[in-house]
Amino acid sequence: MTQIDFIGIVREAVKHFDSSKRIVRIDDISAKVSTNHVYRIKFSDNNFIIAKLSYFGKFEHFVEDHSVINSLSNNLPAPFENVLARSLIKGNSLFVHRYTDSLIDAWIVFYRPMRVRQKLPKRLSEEQIKKLAKTFAQFHQACYSVRNTLPQSSKTMKIDIEHLLRILQTSLGQHDHRMHLDLIKEQCHLFLDNSDKLGADELDVIPVFVDWNIGNFSVTKNMMLYSRWDYDWFRVSSRMMDFYFFSRIVSDVGDQTIFSYDIDRFMEDRFIIFLKAYHEESPLTEKEIRYLPETYRFFLLNYVIKYGRYFFHEVFSNRLQMEACTQHLPSIEKKFSAEPLLDALFD
Incomplete structure (x- = not known):
């Protein structure tokens, strides 16, 4: 069975976003029940970003959804102004990389990392x-x-x-x-x-x-x-x-x-x-x-x-x-x- 080089697709997306970035490490942090792929990308300057890769549905819907989410993340008032992750922008537009070959049509969007506090207990009072x-x-x-x-x-x-x-x-x-x-x-x-x-x-x-x-x-x-x-x-x-x-x-x-x-x-x-x-x-x-x-x-x-x-x-x-x-x-x-x-x- 042919294996798809998802890491290679992520590297290509980073290159199209900013070719001056030097990648040190890419870690797969995807949820194990989902087929979507999520990666943590660390750069030589010790900064890192999150990449989400998807390959089902329509590319236009993917761009549309993430455009709405990014606007929402920027426009939500206090105390929810930092609840959602902000996507990375190139120029004046949301950056979305599309990779297509004979095996897959995949799309990637980058996010700034988020802070996490407490997770809920399994059973609430x-x-x-x-x-x-x-x-x-x-x-x-x-x-x-x-x-x-x-x-x-x-x-x-x-x-x-x-x-x-x-x-x-x-x-x-x-x-x-x-x-x-x-x-x-x-x-x-x-x-x-x-x-x-x-x-x-x-x-x-x-x-x-x-x-x-x-x-x-x-x-x-x-x-x-x-x-x-x-x-x-x-x-x-x-x-x-x-x-x-x-x-x-x-x-x-x-x-x-x-x-x-x-x-x-x-x-x-x-x-x-x-x-x-x-x-x-x-x-x-x-x-x-x-x-x-x-x-x-x-x-x-x-x-x-x-x-x-x-x-x-x-x-x-x-x-x-x-x-x-x-x-x-x-x-x-x-x-x-x-x-x-x-x-x-x-x-």
């Missing part, structure tokens, strides 16, 4: 849940406050689901999902129909990072959000897209090495504690709460079914896709009820 809800609500408010200063994002949830439906019409899509083809199509149409009925297009959109697992961000000792990295699932969408992973953070189950994407976390008392504290800081609407199962459905369809082979190594993606089709997607209507959540917030 109720007081920690309330503090975390407050800081996430404030972060969402900060993102909302600068939304009109950011570059436009062309991706929408509807566009992504329609793309998945087109994939399912191809021979490759039909082969990859042959065991569950009809179910996936049905779930795509359920998402589109339910979103229309709820009037999801009327919901405010802000930058959201979706994948809030405890390995992707750090907090202060007072549980204020301090830094956030790993932007693989970034998009501009409803703030409710973040809430499934919020529910996982505060779940009674806690953080687990062997994980699954069940919907049960939404119905836990601990998630209601989180919702109430968030709601006190940044009020939620009934429409947003009723939209929660559709954000979960979208997460499974887009990030697990459509892109699972790229976000997870094969040993994880096969299991997660099977669970999504046989357990999680078919159980949404059976397991989720908005009423207990609405009662907790509005009674």
